[in-house]
Amino acid sequence: MARLKCLSPRLSVVDTRIARPAPKTADPFYLSQPWRSLMTRLVEQRGRCCQSCGREGVRVFGDHIRELKDGGAPLDPSNIQLLCGSCHTAKTAKTRAARTAARYG
Numbered sequence: 001m002a003r004l005k006c007l008s009p010r011l012s013v014v015d016t017r018i019a020r021p022a023p024k025t026a027d028p029f030y031l032s033q034p035w036r037s038l039m040t041r042l043v044e045q046r047g048r049c050c051q052s053c054g055r056e057g058v059r060v061f062g063d064h065i066r067e068l069k070d071g072g073a074p075l076d077p078s079n080i081q082l083l084c085g086s087c088h089t090a091k092t093a094k095t096r097a098a099r100t101a102a103r104y105g
């Protein structure tokens with residue numbers, strides 16, 4: 001049986017964006033050995049528990065209470081809290097909004 005061949009589209013998709021978003025890349029700091037071993041240690045000490053909402057047994061993310069962008073200490077355990085995914089996302093968004101407001105407010 002003859003196979004039907006699809007025609008290729010005659011029009012290509014035009015990217016009309018004026019500014020292209022920067023590619024999302026992880027900060028190399030969060031891939032570094034000192035950060036990873038500190039995180040392993042903190043999870044062992046504090047447990048896999050969100051320090052904001054108290055959920056247990058979830059994946060936790062190391063969050064800088066005072067962010068690196070704001071001059072926070074990168075490897076000081078007292079500047080790091082363990083947060084679940086939703087608390088971490090919420091905190092990051094809140095901090096970003098505050099930083100934007102401070103810049104344009």
Ligand SMILES: [Zn+2]
Nearest residue numbers: 050053084087
């Ligand atoms: Zn949480």
